[in-house]
Amino acid sequence: MMAANLYFSQIEDLMFELSMWRCNDELRLRADVLLRSSRKDAKHYIEFWKRIPPNEPYRVILGDLRDKLYNTRERARNLLANGISDIPEEVTFTNVEQFLVPLELCYRSLCACGDRSIADGSLLDFLRQVSTFGLSLVRLDIRQESDRHTDVLDAITKHLDIGSYREWPEERRQEWLLSELRGKRPLFGPDLPKTEEVADVLNTFHVISELPPDNFGAYIISMATTPSDVLAVELLQRECHVKQPLRVVPLFEKLADLEAAPAAVA
Structure with missing residues (x-):
């Protein structure tokens, strides 16, 4: 503006x-x-x-x-x-x-x-x-904690009656996320039960989808630990109809996560 x-x-x-x-x-x-x-x-x-x-x-x-x-x-x-x-x-x-x-x-x-x-x-x-x-003078980076994305996906999988995403091991999370990214079916509609926190995350993605893509830079994931953290954001961007998906940047903030980062993003 x-x-x-x-x-x-x-x-x-x-x-x-x-x-x-x-x-x-x-x-x-x-x-x-x-x-x-x-x-x-x-x-x-x-x-x-x-x-x-x-x-x-x-x-x-x-x-x-x-x-x-x-x-x-x-x-x-x-x-x-x-x-x-x-x-x-x-x-x-x-x-x-x-x-x-x-x-x-x-x-x-x-x-x-x-x-x-x-x-x-x-x-x-x-x-x-x-x-x-451009249209915005500076590009705005979006930043959200990985756990907030987990909350959204947990609400989705429970609504689909396929279990709790939060309780799944990393291997199963990746398998499901990759399967959905390859597919085309919508994962949720307006009837998805939402807490205030889940609605806030989804509303952010919806606003990103409506505004000109020139307004945005990267989507930064705070407290990232695993590959599924990145895949989760990619899937949520698609589900919320972000026409030009933002580049996803995982932020490894703990020493152990930072040391394991090369394997996580490989």
Whole structure:
């Protein structure tokens, strides 16, 4: 959200700057498509920007970016606060490339129309910022204790009436986790009995699945001891529909676990 706040003001600065009508055919076509699409006046903008003249194609393109960035920010706020948002993912940015492509189109068009000095000003600076920092400025690592994942899987196996995951030996845990990772059946639905702790872990995975993957770095497992700790997170990411699974990083915090780590991750 920090990036969205910063970028939002910079897009509006570019909208003031890029008022020219001359553009290349590629940008004109994209602007025409946006103008034909059904769009409502945005009530969260100052009066000057509620309507963009159709003969100002750069502002049409940037206005659409601004709208999607606003929706991206508000959807993220809703998800982080409530775990749900009524803003559909289709009207937001789900990766930084979706943000960069229209900006690069504006840059190419300016250069093609003899306005390279303008293209190499604020627009190029903004392109470099977005390319460097993405949609979130910094990537957030997620950290959770291995026992919390065990609690979730124990609730699942008990609900499936196949025993207690917590009581299984490591070999059986690995066998079951690998079998489920190879399969495609869903392991649980909304009827899964959940303690507050289990719900908290699952809600975290669900929020990860809803937010743009550019927001996240690694999923760190505190107090990791065995290979099943890593497999558990991989399975939970799949079950919660994380589209681009986070890289899983086991953290071996006890001396004995650290010494055994090479065998655990081999």
